[in-house]
Amino acid sequence: MPSFTDAIVVAVLVTCAALAWNRSKASAGAPLPPGPPRHWLLGNLKDFPRSKIWLRLSEWADQYGPVMSLSLPGGKTIVVLQTLEAMNDLLDKRGALYSDRPETVMANELMGFSSTVTLKQDGPVLRRYRKLCRMALGTSAAERYEPVQQDAVTRFVNTMVETHTRRPHGDAEFLAQIRLAAIRSIMGIVYGIQVDDASHEHVKNAEASIAFFAKALQPGRYLVDIIHILKYVPAWFPFAGFQREAREAREVRERQAELPFRHVVEEMATGRAPPSFVSLLLSDMSDTSSPDAEQYEPEDIKQVARSMYNAGVDTTNSTLCSFVAAMLMHPNVQTLAQAEVDGFYGGPRKSQFATPADRAHLPYVNAVINETLRWQPAVALGIPHRIVTTQDDVYKGYLIPRGSTIIPNIWNVSRTGPDKDTLNDFDPARYLDDSRRPLDPSYVFGFGRRVCVGQLVAENFIFMMVVAILSSFTVLPALDADGEVVTTTVEWTGAMANTPIEFRCRLVPRT
Numbered sequence: 001m002p003s004f005t006d007a008i009v010v011a012v013l014v015t016c017a018a019l020a021w022n023r024s025k026a027s028a029g030a031p032l033p034p035g036p037p038r039h040w041l042l043g044n045l046k047d048f049p050r051s052k053i054w055l056r057l058s059e060w061a062d063q064y065g066p067v068m069s070l071s072l073p074g075g076k077t078i079v080v081l082q083t084l085e086a087m088n089d090l091l092d093k094r095g096a097l098y099s100d101r102p103e104t105v106m107a108n109e110l111m112g113f114s115s116t117v118t119l120k121q122d123g124p125v126l127r128r129y130r131k132l133c134r135m136a137l138g139t140s141a142a143e144r145y146e147p148v149q150q151d152a153v154t155r156f157v158n159t160m161v162e163t164h165t166r167r168p169h170g171d172a173e174f175l176a177q178i179r180l181a182a183i184r185s186i187m188g189i190v191y192g193i194q195v196d197d198a199s200h201e202h203v204k205n206a207e208a209s210i211a212f213f214a215k216a217l218q219p220g221r222y223l224v225d226i227i228h229i230l231k232y233v234p235a236w237f238p239f240a241g242f243q244r245e246a247r248e249a250r251e252v253r254e255r256q257a258e259l260p261f262r263h264v265v266e267e268m269a270t271g272r273a274p275p276s277f278v279s280l281l282l283s284d285m286s287d288t289s290s291p292d293a294e295q296y297e298p299e300d301i302k303q304v305a306r307s308m309y310n311a312g313v314d315t316t317n318s319t320l321c322s323f324v325a326a327m328l329m330h331p332n333v334q335t336l337a338q339a340e341v342d343g344f345y346g347g348p349r350k351s352q353f354a355t356p357a358d359r360a361h362l363p364y365v366n367a368v369i370n371e372t373l374r375w376q377p378a379v380a381l382g383i384p385h386r387i388v389t390t391q392d393d394v395y396k397g398y399l400i401p402r403g404s405t406i407i408p409n410i411w412n413v414s415r416t417g418p419d420k421d422t423l424n425d426f427d428p429a430r431y432l433d434d435s436r437r438p439l440d441p442s443y444v445f446g447f448g449r450r451v452c453v454g455q456l457v458a459e460n461f462i463f464m465m466v467v468a469i470l471s472s473f474t475v476l477p478a479l480d481a482d483g484e485v486v487t488t489t490v491e492w493t494g495a496m497a498n499t500p501i502e503f504r505c506r507l508v509p510r511t
């Protein structure tokens with residue numbers, strides 16, 4: 001009977017053969033895009049840092065140009081797109097070829113995240129999912145969610161006023177409260193569920209699911225994503241902790257999808273369900289006169305609802321936390337933004353009922369939001385695409401082999417534009433000067449058939465939160481026990497969601 005060691009040896013031999021085949025395929029026609037030297041077996045695996053991969057890729061952009069390639073064990077090719085032009089050319093204009101997602105063993109097969117909108121392969125099911133998203137999150141639907149979003153904003157403001165009264169020297173509590181505000185908004189929109197705190201059962205399941213999802217997408221974290229045969233190792237086997245982790249992720253993922261969905265169904269049966277994404281779509285399905293009644297299954301709605309939470313909370317939270325960090329680090333920007341808000345609403349703490357329609361009257365606040373999206377993009381390395389497995393492509397004379405993983409380096413695009421030497425600085429005024437204006441930061445929401453369908457809803461909530469913070473508080477450095485200012489240096493994580501690492505400050509209520 002073959003041993004486990006024999007299986008590993010076979011896997012290595014297959015890897016070598018695949019590498020050789022991949023090279024011959026590339027040399028048969030157009031060359032692969034340029035890239036750093038590859039190890040004969042490991043490819044460029046050892047070139048990847050453990051965090052902030054986007055910084056290394058951006059360094060390579062200067063050396064290898066707008067399109068570069070890397071290789072991984074098993075003959076896998078990664079093509080990195082470093083410019084917005086390349087991203088638009090391939091992911092938008094050739095979207096029919098580039099709308100798939102890479103299939104990772106841990107995330108897709110073992111943890112079961114292949115059913116999410118984010119990782120679903122292109123095809124009829126994904127098209128159904130995205131149509132559901134457009135129906136519930138498009139321009140015509142976004143207004144109906146404004147009361148839910150406003151409630152989350154108001155509760156955040158009230159909580160932070162109380163927090164300052166109890167702890168006037170400042171702490172990191174605002175970070176948890178920003179995330180809770182994003183959670184309240186999403187849970188209200190998707191399920192019509194009121195959330196008091198993060199200990200809510202549905203929130204705990206969803207947050208655990210997000211954590212598993214983020215870990216599973218970290219390149220190189222799990223050996224099974226490199227040596228696929230390991231997926232057959234039983235959970236009881238020594239060093240098979242990844243199998244036990246995958247089982248726990250599947251259980252959490254199922255609870256996240258099932259329990260809040262079941263809650264809405266039960267509330268609808270008693271006539272008590274408030275309007276929400278799930279309740280409105282279920283009502284539409286039960287209406288035999290609706291043209292959409294027979295196009296969807298309850299399972300479609302369940303999976304899309306879960307995906308909306310996973311996609312919405314992390315990115316919104318990251319952007320808002322980065323905004324607070326920017327106000328702490330750049331008090332002059334905060335003063336200018338507060339003056340614009342006060343001038344429009346009539347003074348401090350007068351913007352309790354700000355709506356997205358007000359954006360047209362607040363150009364500097366819009367510039368602050370755009371600069372936050374650009375300066376610290378919530379997803380600094382775009383979620384990978386995959387070219388179809390049935391067809392090669394050629395771009396600018398370079399071969400893009402079928403099945404290759406395509407990574408849009410959002411960070412490098414955010415550092416492209418006039419005044420290149422200043423693009424690491426936070427300066428909203430650049431958006432108000434045509435000679436200095438960088439690229440529109442809408443690229444942070446994705447491309448082509450994978451663009452974030454909930455972009456408008458997310459932008460609305462970010463605007464409402466930013467205006468509320470500017471109107472209600474002044475962000476100031478924390479104080480120590482003697483009342484002296486604490487010097488704060490803010491750093492960002494290197495994870496999938498580019499979020500500030502915990503830092504302290506004061507949100508001092510304005511009068």
